[in-house]
Amino acid sequence: MFDWLIVGAGFAGATLAERLASVRGERVAIIDRREHVGGNAFDERDAAGILMHRYGPHIFHTNSDQVFAHLSRFTRWRAYEHRVLARLADGRLVPMPINRTTVNRLHDLSLTTEGEVEAFFASRAEHVPEIRSSEDVVVSRVGRELYETFFRGYTRKQWGLDPSELDKSVTARVPTRNSNDDRYFTDTHQFMPLHGYTAMFGRMLDHPNITVLTGTDYRAVRDSLPHRRLIWTGPVDEFFGHRHGRLPYRSLRFRHETLDREWFQPVGTVNYPGEEVPFTRISEYKHLTGQVHPQTTITTEYPAAEGDPYYPVPRPENAALYKRYEALADAVPDVWFVGRLATYRYYNMDQVVAQALATFRRIEAEVPPRAANDGRFLAAAGE
Template identity: 70%
Template structure:
């Protein structure tokens, strides 16, 4: 008999498993239908010995001191600030260039053969921006700030590939995630804490789940776990519509297909990631992991990302009608006894990793408030030390 069955061994499930076992002395069974822990952040050494991310690059960044401090219990960190270039065609010369993304001062000066200052760039953006009465869509966000030409260069094709929707049909939250800068800051993120787990994400998850109160079963789905084990409560981190048998229909998600390649050279990309916004390029971006991990190796491995309508659900599609459908599932989830729904898929939100950790920690505080603790055996307390 387990106190908890946790479905999914990614950030949400693993953070909660560790807290429940270590702080409460609960007996926790963690299952995952994949053959590994770590969810989409799973990393491993490929055949050449290069550490790669199986499901595309995962760059940790957060402004939450509490989240960073919590994960620091399970890993050392390698400082890393992610930089991205976008391969686009100059409107002036027609040449294909790789320029900083998000758009900044160097992006504009390089593309347009200009020598603007920060102050001048603000005016340059303003002269090209279109007046938008109400900012509702991803297109509104960009054209209202920097105009239609830059929107078409950097966002339109990328968005159509990534989401299979035109930016005019996608919620404003998507492109709002990518700022526009007037300075020369070429970091993709500006969070206070930016780092990669020193020995990889999988090693961090292994330490997190290394507790005598936690049992792990990979390659196991919910149906099999219910047949084989007894448990009092459930934490569900998978798609919320799947839990309820798609009672109200399927929630729309986008997926990804990955092509991993190993090259017999030390380095191939100038930065960790190069975006390819052009619609006639089938992939959206290419990433090289040695930039992120700092690994010294004579070879290098890269990953191409191809958006797809089929495959594992990765990205909830932010549109009003989808949110309305989710609300029907949310009502079912709220009424489900002894079951907590946590994570990007279970709450149909486009969360970053740190946001999922924060949500899991907040869920643990709710559990603590709602459920009395069992006395913790001294043997488990000693193991926790």
């Protein structure tokens, strides 16, 4: 009899498994239908010995001291500030997010102050009475030309929808800057796990109270693996048998290549915003990991409508459908729904960890630890 069955061994599931096992001393079974732990952050050495991410690049960044301190229990870090360039149709490479350097290169200008850049943006911006869509966010800030150059094609490829059809939150994730700061993120803590994500997950789950079962589907073991409570980190609509219909997700296909050269591109990721190519970006892992190797491995990303669910699609009708599933989830006793797929939110890794830690605090407040209930549990289990 396990105290907890956790479905999904990504950030949400692993964080909760470790807390429940180490703090409450409870027995946890954590399962994943994939053959490994780590979820989409899983990394491994390929045939050439290069550490790469099977499901595309994962760059850790957070402003949360709590999240950073928690994960630091399980890994040492390598300082890394991610930089992204956009390759335009004419072959030029310019910084992304848009900054002063981007504007100067595109328009052959020599703006030198933040005020000058703000004035440039203001001269191009369009008045939008009510900002509702992703298109509105960008054109109201920097105008239609920069929107067409950097956002429209990329968004159409990534989401299969025009930015005018997507919630404003999508492009609001990508800032525009009036300085020369070319870092993709500006968070306080920007690091990569020194020995990789998989090694970090291995340490999180290395506890005598935790049983890890990979290559295991929940439906195959839910009746044969006795447990008292459940934590679900998979798609919420799947848990309920798609009772109200399927929640839309975007997927990705990856093409991994090892090249017989030391470097392929000047930064970790190069975006391809134009619709003249079917992919959105190419990432090169040695920039992220600091590994020294005579060869290099790159990953090209192709957005897809079908496949593993990666991104909830932020549209009003999808949010309304999720609310129906959320009502079902709230009514199920002894089941907690945690993570990007279970709560249908476009979370970063640190936000998932923060949500998992908050869920653990809720459990601490609401669920007496097993030691206080052993008599009742044993009687209920017939032991």
